[in-house]
Amino acid sequence: MKVLLLLPFLAAVQSAVVPAVDTEAHFHSSFPSAVEPQGKNISLNGVLVYETLPQQKLDPTKAVLLLTDVFGLPSPDNLVRSIFADQWAAAGFQTYAPDYLNGDAIPVGGNVTAWIVNHGEAQTTPPLLAVIKALKDRGVKQIAATGYCFGGLYVTRLVQNNTITVGTVAHPSLLNVPTDFELIKAQSRIPIEINNAELDTGFTPAFALQTDAVLGDGQYSPGYLRKQFDAVAHGFAVRANGSDPVQVAAKQGAFDTSLSWIKTHLK
Numbered sequence: 382m383k384v385l386l387l388l389p390f391l392a393a394v395q396s397a398v399v400p401a402v403d404t405e406a407h408f409h410s411s412f413p414s415a416v417e418p419q420g421k422n423i424s425l426n427g428v429l430v431y432e433t434l435p436q437q438k439l440d441p442t443k444a445v446l447l448l449t450d451v452f453g454l455p456s457p458d459n460l461v462r463s464i465f466a467d468q469w470a471a472a473g474f475q476t477y478a479p480d481y482l483n484g485d486a487i488p489v490g491g492n493v494t495a496w497i498v499n500h501g502e503a504q505t506t507p508p509l510l511a512v513i514k515a516l517k518d519r520g521v522k523q524i525a526a527t528g529y530c531f532g533g534l535y536v537t538r539l540v541q542n543n544t545i546t547v548g549t550v551a552h553p554s555l556l557n558v559p560t561d562f563e564l565i566k567a568q569s570r571i572p573i574e575i576n577n578a579e580l581d582t583g584f585t586p587a588f589a590l591q592t593d594a595v596l597g598d599g600q601y602s603p604g605y606l607r608k609q610f611d612a613v614a615h616g617f618a619v620r621a622n623g624s625d626p627v628q629v630a631a632k633q634g635a636f637d638t639s640l641s642w643i644k645t646h647l648k
């Protein structure tokens with residue numbers, strides 16, 4: 382009797398939503414970006430998208446879909462002197478970063494709690510799916526989605542829904558742990574890789590371990606890898622202080638890990 386009464390309580394405490402991290406808790410350079418974007422803004426199915434193409438010959442049947450954090454398209458990465466989406470293009474992929482924030486990226490110092498009210502799945506998913514449809518109409522057969530913070534939630538959804546070929550996620554927010562990963566285990570065929578930060582106050586190392594408990598040790602046959610980067614915080618895979626070698630190495634390490642995962646899993 383006692384055990385039965387405890388069960389719903391245990392389930393409730395074990396499942397938790399990863400909190401969104403405050404805008405000011407992310408590293409931001411005070412300097413303007415030293416580099417110009419290589420790509421351009423286009424419209425796909427009526428949605429603003431930053432498109433950046435490799436210099437070399439590209440495979441038109443493959444694309445990287447980059448789902449940004451809450452700072453969206455107006456935010457280039459500063460001190461390490463690269464625009465993040467352009468790094469993916471330089472690695473050989475046509476790369477698309479959709480404005481799935483509907484023209485309402487949050488400024489530094491913006492209030493995430495107030496902002497999120499207008500950025501639920503009901504508002505965010507339609508532009509995202511419109512862009513995916515446009516890419517498929519253009520002949521893209523395999524999409525590698527890579528998502529950061531807020532974008533980590535949506536890459537997880539695309540993995541759950543078997544919409545893409547491969548997914549990578551860094552310091553995700555707003556996910557339900559472990560429920561969202563149990564859903565992946567139950568219904569997905571898509572390999573997923575997660576980069577997390579030791580000092581993240583959102584997707585903490587404890588959440589990461591809970592995720593491993595669901596997907597790790599070969600429990601998820603399509604493929605699962607998680608890599609933790611020590612001594613860095615939320616947002617590390619997107620922005621790094623160029624004067625801090627630990628941050629620079631972690632950002633590059635996250636990129637390299639995701640790139641290698643994507644290259645392994647695209648056919």
Ligand SMILES: *[C@@H]1O[C@H](CO)[C@@H](O)[C@H](O)[C@H]1NC(C)=O
Binds near residue numbers: 418420456
């Ligand atoms: C693309 O559009 C966003 C949002 O309007 C803007 O902030 C950004 O500077 C534009 N990027 C380019 C390369 O034109």
Ligand SMILES: *[C@@H]1O[C@H](CO)[C@@H](O)[C@H](O)[C@H]1NC(C)=O
Binds near residue numbers: 494
């Ligand atoms: C942020 O917005 C929420 C909801 O509108 C509000 O309750 C809170 O006081 C705001 N925080 C700050 C620091 O303004």
Ligand SMILES: *[C@@H]1O[C@H](CO)[C@@H](O)[C@H](O)[C@H]1NC(C)=O
Binds near residue numbers: 502506544
């Ligand atoms: C994934 O599927 C669920 C259930 O059908 C749906 O509610 C959600 O909008 C989908 N999300 C994405 C990003 O495709």
Ligand SMILES: *[C@@H]1O[C@H](CO)[C@@H](O)[C@H](O)[C@H]1NC(C)=O
Binds near residue numbers: 409410622623624625
């Ligand atoms: C960047 O790192 C350097 C070296 O650790 C430090 O002095 C500087 O204050 C940092 N800049 C920012 C904006 O955090």
